[in-house]
Amino acid sequence: MQGLASKIDDDLTLLRILHRLGLRVAQLTHNERNAFGCGCLETPDAGLTQLGRACVAELCHLGILVDLAHAGPRTAREAIEQSTRPCIISHANARALRDNPRNVPDEVLRALGARGGVLGVTAYAPFCETTPGVRPTLDDLVDHIEHVGQTIGIDHVGLGSDFFESESEIRFARFTRSYRAATGVYTSPATVYVEGFERIDRFPRLTEALVRRGFSDPDVVKVLGGNFLRVFREAWGEPAAGGGAPPRADDSGGRPAVVRDTQVC
């Protein structure tokens, strides 16, 4: 789920219901500021809020993976510090290679990797460009995989295509008008992904590109899914009996203690 705060009206008690409905990954913010923290287009990034800290604690308690894609660097760093389980950044690239607000600075990558998390490298063209305004290629995307691997280790790299095939031209136009700073010059959902890896059908091409770049077999397997699988196991843990969320030790009915305390104050 993207932009969690607006989806739940900032009401953390809904997280338990959503967990029962199957929610297993939740993104704290979209590009803007919300009740939990700041999105990547907000300046300055004021970091994780008090409610955001409570939210991360509750997500960890329930076994919902914290996704920090779209978050601002400070918000992401503080959420990683707050989380008791590894986090993910499901779809973004390395800011060291492409200076785009949606991409992740190395300092955040290091924090993510140090806590066992994974970055899903994405096919979204504006985040892979080597020359502004020129559609990048699959090789450019592999550069990002290589950079993240060299910076924090290959155990922390995955894939997050963001192939959004249901996007209509009209909706895409609205999206790009809202987020010009992040989306660049692309005017059609058909061309907004890197050349050579632009649709769900293209995953085998990515594997071949990794092999040709010289990645070892075990590293290719990790990038393709092994790393995400490890994080899913660590974040979700063993399912509770009956598949429900684990009970809390207190009588708060699911409301995180920190929120209750805040209300008392």
Add this chain to the structure above:
Amino acid sequence: MDTRHEDGESAASARAQALHREAIVIDGQGVALLLPVVLIPPAPLDGKTFLERAAASGVTAMNTTLGLGGIATGPDDLRGASGKASSGSSSECKGWRPRSTTT
């Protein structure tokens, strides 16, 4: 003609195919299949649905996002959707029943 180069290319291709066939492939951020308001699955391509193409592409699992409030779908009524799902009254949720829980 450099046949050694061609052999190398072909070996890399074969190795990639074998790896891809055996690997668990996880798309950490896939498509929004069921936005709460618009409920549009991606259109078929070459007569194949999105999920058929994903499976043919070797994708084992995909993180599917529920929606993008405000920017693409208009205001979402997740609370309402949760309520419908719980009561089984939503057509998208027919057959869904809450699992038993220990709490």
